[in-house]
Amino acid sequence: MDEIVRDIPINGHCAPEFAAVRDAFVDNFQRRGEIGAAVCVYKDRQKVVDLWGGHKDLARKEPWAEDTIVIQNSLAKSMCAVSMHILIDRGKVDFDAPVADYWPEFAQAGKAGVLIRHILSHTCGVIYCDRATPGSWFRWDEHIKALEQQEPAWVPGTFGAYNSINIGYLLGEVIRRVTGDTPGQFLRKNVTGTLGADYNIGLTPDEIARVSDMHENPKNTFFHISSDASTPLGRAFKSAPQVPYFQNMREIREIEVPSFGGHGNARAMARVYAMLAGDGEIDGVRILSPGAVERTRWLVWERDCIMTRRPLRMGFGFMHNETETVPMGRNMASYGHTGTGGAFAWCDRDRRMSFAYCTNFQREGPGIGARGAVLALAAGGGSKPSWLN
Template sequence: MSNKGEINGICEPRFEAVKDAFTRNFNEGMEVGASFAVTINGKYVIDIWGGYKDRERTQPWEKDTICNVYSTAKVPTVLCTMMCVDRGLLDLDEKVAKYWPEFAQNGKENILVRQILSHSSGLSGIEEVIPSSAWYNWNKIISLLAAQKPWWEPGTQSGYHSATHGFLLGELVRRVTGKSLGTFFKEEIAEPLKIDFHIGLAEENVPRVTKLIRDIPIMEYIPLFMGGIFNIAGSSEIVLKEIENLEKTVILDYGDEDQFTVIISNGKIKFNKGKIENPDCSFIVSKERAALMYWIFSSINDEPEYASENLKIEGKSEDIDQIKKLFELIAAEARRLGTVGIKMLLSGRLRDFSGDREWQAAEMPASNGHGNARSVARIASVIACEGELDGIRLLSRETLEKILEEQIFVRDLVMGYPIRWGLGVALPTKKRPRPNPRTCFWGGAGGSAITMDLDAKIGIGYVMNKMRNQTRKETAANKYHSDTRGNRLITAVLESLDLI
């Protein structure tokens, strides 16, 4: 069998270049299985799929194959919220606490609904260190968010609300409709418009799911994050006091030649790339699981069984215990003194459970929606066609235009680059341009994408199962979507329509 298997579906002749780009992604080894769809005026002009559902390439990607799309699910979540705004159930300029009284504590009394939508509320993550399984408990997460203090003055900065966005908006929807966001989406959007997209996956749909396939991590990111954490440790009086009489060497081993050292000596702590002979302690993961090295800071004790399957620790028991205790202290100090991004990394993190049944069944609206390019493009069509699809109006034009109003445009504290936020969607900038100004878009971890062009009435969806990693240089070179595969496809669409 070829790497791409068969490319199936429909593609109008004028978009042959798009199909070629789709095929090229497979031929260059970038894909295992994927789907891509485009609508114009609500009608499909492209709906193609190909490749395989599994890493071994034995199960073909079918027409009805669905996949976890991570943050691409934020767009249907925003759509549900804006429908509540359109119906007068929510007011963008009203305080969240009006609808959710428990929210009015610890400096959040004046946070507005629009600040939740625009990632500017200061609630990018969960402050408390929690096991990943806690994310399946809606009431637990909601109570933590209600009690938490914002990480910055609301409305003055943006910091991508990676997982919390769906819980915050979902709770607002639940408070004013009595329905969970997944139920609201199903009853008010998916069923009337026959959209095969799910927030909280029913058992009957599990056989159609393709699990996400992790790519080999790009090792250039490891020293950036780990180095940042240890730099904070080196400036913490609490950590320095703890290590003033400690002499230890630690190896962080990712396999092959990728090793990093932590040297604790003479009252200082240093993190460097390289090897060292006879370390006191070694933390070892395979390169495929390199991201799990962050467990040395917090999750080892939270989920020891899962950690032991993926993270091997070598050394004398007394050395291991001492280093783990030190790393827990370093994590606490990094959460206290570090950037918003580091706080998210080391606090209540949402681990990759995308193949687990608990993950699939849970409602995590910003993170675990399941669909394919066909369903994502159809969701995009609702917005691209100004709120009406197949004679069913979900949003008034007036409310829809509010989505496109710039809310904040600064360097995002989590993503690390400027994002021009509308209401829950990104808007065009010089770095991420679009040919038509009334365009909005977003994407999900690993590469999935959704684009809505209201001027040309274009909806675009891209869904894949290989979570491809890229260098920063490669990502920066992409114009329309950060992932090279999606960027090629979107570029080919725009060129085929003579928009660029």
């Protein structure tokens, strides 16, 4: 299917039973201000929706291509979690072991009791990095040293809050200590490269040439909160570079920023999540054992999050279906992740399906935003959020 819809190029294919996804995708361009985007759905390990359209630029001169990639922000957290689940599955890391078993310097400042499971579940308390200097996101050793010196905000394992900045570095340093690979290298070798999924943390020059800029949305509340140093999220953002807008910086593309610096497209993320929906295997390629995948679906905590100011349901590295802010179909056991730019991916293991969406126009509001929500509902059903028109 290649066509022009009111001067908007729409490409790809969509199985007839998922026509509602295509209709919602087109409607996002016509009514909701979409600039460039892609959506992909797998069902029973088969790709049933693969659509892309719109443009890479605000002037709407450069079409979004089949191989266009874009920053997917916090979906990187779930990819670091997949990597850690692989190491646990292989017996290289113990799910219940102290982080300091693999990273001795981490035990400083009251963190000897932080377990691997606490980091994965966003209950470790290491949500701040007070001794980090602005821009240390791009200086791995400096950021890691500051994390070693950081006191936890609560007794590890007793409370949960979204670990917006640090989780990728915490998991990434354990990955590096255990394997010798950076988190981006490990992901390429063991997940995305193995699956042929066009998503990576730390890009090559050829990959950077295919990146679309992420365009600002004044209705994106996440960045409004993070810019206020008096908020918990603002405190966590102390290590951010001192620039007005960091989403399109060269460094965030070239350097591994494992909490939110991954770039890819919907096709790639839907394939990774289809692996989870398929009990760890797709197209004859096994990434995780069925038992390891079962652990990825466990729910750990649910409450209004002090960091994001919205309800969250959190598992071991993954957000769970929350019908008002991150709707993932009619199955409340569905799980995945959102990105503040608007990227959204999840899987429903019971229905053996996965969904992914990415955009170059930041989402609006505190949750996934209208464009991601209508696509997820079209793919997986479920209750419409009260705020969605």
